[in-house]
Amino acid sequence: MDFVIDDAMQGFIDAAVEVAAQIAPGTRQREQDRVIDPELRRQMGGLGLIAPELPAALGGRDERALTSGMIAEQIARGDLTVAYVQVIGSLVGQILARSARPEVASRWIPRITSGADLVAIGLSEPGAGSDAGSPSMTARPQHDGWVLEGTKSMSFAMHASAAVVFARTEQGRRGKGISAFLVELDRDGIERRAAPDMGTRAVGRGMVDFTDTWIPEENLLGDLGTGFTQVMQGFDFSRALIGLQVIGAAQVTLDETWQYTGTRTAFDQPLSSFQGVAFPLAEAETLLSAARLLCQKTLWLKDSGLAHTREAAMCKWWAPKTAYDVIHQCLLSHGQYGYLTDRPIEQRLRDVLGLQIGDGTAQIMKLVIARHTVDRELAP
Structure with missing residues (x-):
């Protein structure tokens, strides 16, 4: 495995570090403003x-997937929700680059x-x-296009200009007969409703209702009935990015906690001099380092053109759980001060918790791992 950081990657990392420092003071305000x-x-x-991993001809930077992950981790150190812009951008951008008609890809990916x-x-x-393999949303052909009916839940529902949506275009067994479409969200028949989430509020998650919503034929992505396969391939990439996103939020919290316990005293000694304080933090450093390497390995596999579905599923269930556990321990290590809402720890805890749900729960990820480890008939 080659995780060498070349000059180009380092330049993107440095830029992300600067952005993280810039955005960190505004995290609470972004949550309030949603x-x-x-x-x-x-x-x-x-x-x-x-x-940045997308082709330069489409507005990307011809970078590695690994670079994309490094960026997500650094930005999340400043604000996990801002890192969503990068993670969702990569996920959707790759779907469009792979499956959209050239005129659609060239119009939307640079945006x-x-x-x-x-x-x-x-x-x-x-x-x-x-x-995900049994959507109730439908798309029926009409007037050289498609008419959508149904409701989707999505991040950026309140702010996005368009969305990639998946709908059933023909009856069939689970995972079959599902097609993907790019839908401009200013079309007739679309209504957005904000979700009262407990965390990641700045991403504007919500419900989008599609009622007799017509889109042109060119907005079909890929071949008819192949949408489920398309999205599963895309999530292999985004799951590793999400892993690094939550690790970034946990790592900055851990760094702050080491600093706090080194300056806060009890019984005339720094808190960090007590094993009961330092050892849980040392364990946290170990867990985050291991999770980071797993995510980086997954992105290296993608860059190398090798299978990485199993590893991506590992990233998605383990990294968010680990990040949540680490931030929780850091909150406790701060004592009463960690429980205050004017400190960033409690917000990070809520934000990371949401990613134990979104983009695939731990149970689904473990099912994926099992089915890619033993014969399918032997797995759950």
């Missing part, structure tokens, strides 16, 4: 910090990479979160 400033998105895009627009992804539904 929005990420569009100007901040454009700044990130100008620096090449959104989906994503520049930060000019957000394009969300609508896979989950209010009645079918984990069962």
Whole structure:
């Protein structure tokens, strides 16, 4: 495995570090406003910090997937929710680059990479979160296009200009007959409803209702009936990015906790001199280092053109759980001060918790791992 950081990657990492320092003081305000400033998105895009692994011809930077992960981790140190712009940008950008018609890809991908627009992804539904292979949303052909009916739950629902959505275009068994579409969210028949989430509020998650919503034929992504396969391939990438995203939030919290316990005293000694304080933090350093390496290995496998579905599933269930446990321990290590809402720890705890749910629960990820480790008939 080669995790060498070349000059180009280092330049992107340095830029992400600077952005993280800039955005950290505004984390609480973004949560209250429930929005990420569009100007901040454009700044990130100008620096090449959104989906840099995409081709330069489409607005990317021809970088490695590993670079994309490094960026996500660093930005999340400043604000986990801002790192969503990069993670969703890479996920959707790769789907469009792989499956959209050339005229659609060339129109939308540069908008994503520049930060000019957000394009969300609508896979989950209010009645079918984990069962992505059985959507109730439908698309029927009409007037050289398609008419959509149904509801999707998605991040950036309140702010995105468009969304990649998945709908059933023909009846069949689970996972079959599902197609993907790019839908501009200013079309007739679309209504957005904000979700009262306990965390990651700045990403504007919500429900999007599609009622007799017509889109042109060119908005079909890939071949008819292949949408489920398309999205599963995309999530292999985004799951590793999410792993590094939550690790970034946990690592900065751990760094702050080492500093706090080194200056706070009890019984005339720094807190960090007590084994009961230092050992849990040392364990946290170990766990985060291991989780980071797993995510980096997964991205290296992708860059090398090797299978990485199993490793991506490991990233998605283990990294968010580890990050949550680490932040929780750090909160306890701060004592009463960690419990205050004017400190960033409690917000990070809530934000990371959401990623134990979104983009695949631990139970689904373990099912994926089992089915890629033993014969399918022997797995759950």
